[in-house]
Amino acid sequence: MNAVPDIIEGTEIHASSGTLEAYLTRLDQVDLLKVNGKVEQVIGLVIESVGPNCSLGDVCMIKSREGHDLCLSEVVGFRSNRVLSMILGDASRVGPGSEIVATGRSLSINVGKELLGRVIDGLGRPLDGKGPIVTDEVRSIYAAPPNPLTRRRITETVATGIRSIDTLLTLGKGQRVGIFAGSGVGKSVTLGMIARNTSADVNVIALVGERGREVTEFLDRELGPEGLRRSVVIVATSDQASLIRLKAAFMATTVAEYFRDAGMDVMLMMDSVTRLAMAQREVGLAIGEPPTTKGYTPSVFAMLPKLLERAGNSRSGSIGDLHGSRGRGRHDRACGGRGPLHTRRPCRPLQEACLRGTVSGGRPSREHKQGHARGDDARPQGGGPPVPRHDGDVQGIRGSHQHRGIRQGE
Ligand SMILES: Nc1ncnc2c1ncn2[C@@H]1O[C@H](COP(=O)(O)OP(=O)(O)OP(=O)(O)O)[C@@H](O)[C@H]1O
Ligand SMILES: [Mg+2]
Numbered sequence: 001m002n003a004v005p006d007i008i009e010g011t012e013i014h015a016s017s018g019t020l021e022a023y024l025t026r027l028d029q030v031d032l033l034k035v036n037g038k039v040e041q042v043i044g045l046v047i048e049s050v051g052p053n054c055s056l057g058d059v060c061m062i063k064s065r066e067g068h069d070l071c072l073s074e075v076v077g078f079r080s081n082r083v084l085s086m087i088l089g090d091a092s093r094v095g096p097g098s099e100i101v102a103t104g105r106s107l108s109i110n111v112g113k114e115l116l117g118r119v120i121d122g123l124g125r126p127l128d129g130k131g132p133i134v135t136d137e138v139r140s141i142y143a144a145p146p147n148p149l150t151r152r153r154i155t156e157t158v159a160t161g162i163r164s165i166d167t168l169l170t171l172g173k174g175q176r177v178g179i180f181a182g183s184g185v186g187k188s189v190t191l192g193m194i195a196r197n198t199s200a201d202v203n204v205i206a207l208v209g210e211r212g213r214e215v216t217e218f219l220d221r222e223l224g225p226e227g228l229r230r231s232v233v234i235v236a237t238s239d240q241a242s243l244i245r246l247k248a249a250f251m252a253t254t255v256a257e258y259f260r261d262a263g264m265d266v267m268l269m270m271d272s273v274t275r276l277a278m279a280q281r282e283v284g285l286a287i288g289e290p291p292t293t294k295g296y297t298p299s300v301f302a303m304l305p306k307l308l309e310r311a312g313n314s315r316s317g318s319i320g321d322l323h324g325s326r327g328r329g330r331h332d333r334a335c336g337g338r339g340p341l342h343t344r345r346p347c348r349p350l351q352e353a354c355l356r357g358t359v360s361g362g363r364p365s366r367e368h369k370q371g372h373a374r375g376d377d378a379r380p381q382g383g384g385p386p387v388p389r390h391d392g393d394v395q396g397i398r399g400s401h402q403h404r405g406i407r408q409g410e
Pocket of ligand 1: 181182183184185186187188189190
């Protein structure tokens, strides 16, 4: 609750940057006539309210009947003249009649080089106890991908510092790569190793839906102080509301875009996209979308390419995008997901993204090929070549061979 102003009043920090224009801009943004709404129903994480006057993606503040700020919510839909919003935080004291006030802004994050070495949560609030993050710039977490015609082609390589990958599966600056593996196979360890040793200028790491224990393990063991110094870590653990887990990925992409616009080469890592897809599925199901394959709602398939397309090269810099994706197969269920080295089929939405070409498989799995062969998609059978093509977007790294290769490379 205390951190609420950090998120929605980011423009105040912007305004305090000194120039009169900043204050004039702030004045323009002031809404003098506020139409507030009233909460009618709360079902799960979804709040149905009469009013306020708002649009999709707007952040609203929910107040108690005594007028205290309770929590934030984000408008996710409208039904029969009612506003549907989802809670960003703890909804325990929200009830019928609570006031809901539109802020007229979408979620935003303070961006700047001050973020380096910091660990923030899915709403951009500091988690590491190192004090507030004061920057000159505030960005909305929703942005359009770079114009396709202004994207530079992928012509330079980027070192991951893992010799087996650099030698056999060399990555290019601005390339998007999926790491597909089952639970406990070593995705997080691989991402940590890359974060520590990569030749990119900045790492932006989103830990989405991880267990709380894994976060400190990742920070202390995999990343270390050396890696953290040139990284920004965004954490939304599995206990957080699904919308916060979802926003963490958007926050991370926004931070990566900031550093790319500053002309840097950025390594954006997401661990894991499967959990991100699951978060969107929860949101979709809660607002009444129909479930499709594996229960994933249509919005999952719409959200992934929108988000993933924001990475890659722009005119100024590059965002190389590494995604951890976890598959659940029959074996996963049988061994509780903790078996020895096994490969898994990537989660369905990422597989879809592969098929669409947002994330494509450079070295497709057998199951993936079978998917093509079955006619799951009209794309060429067999996927991409065994060695990554830098004119393509992405290569999929998967499999126990690669894992063993990494071990040999260490
Ligand atoms: N290169 C490696 N060499 C030796 N051991 C490794 C290596 N990579 C991973 N491991 C071992 O495997 C364990 C699990 O790895 P990790 O947490 O990275 O798996 P994961 O794929 O991220 O799993 P999950 O999907 O559950 O998050 C690690 O704790 C580590 O002990
Ligand atoms: Mg992991």
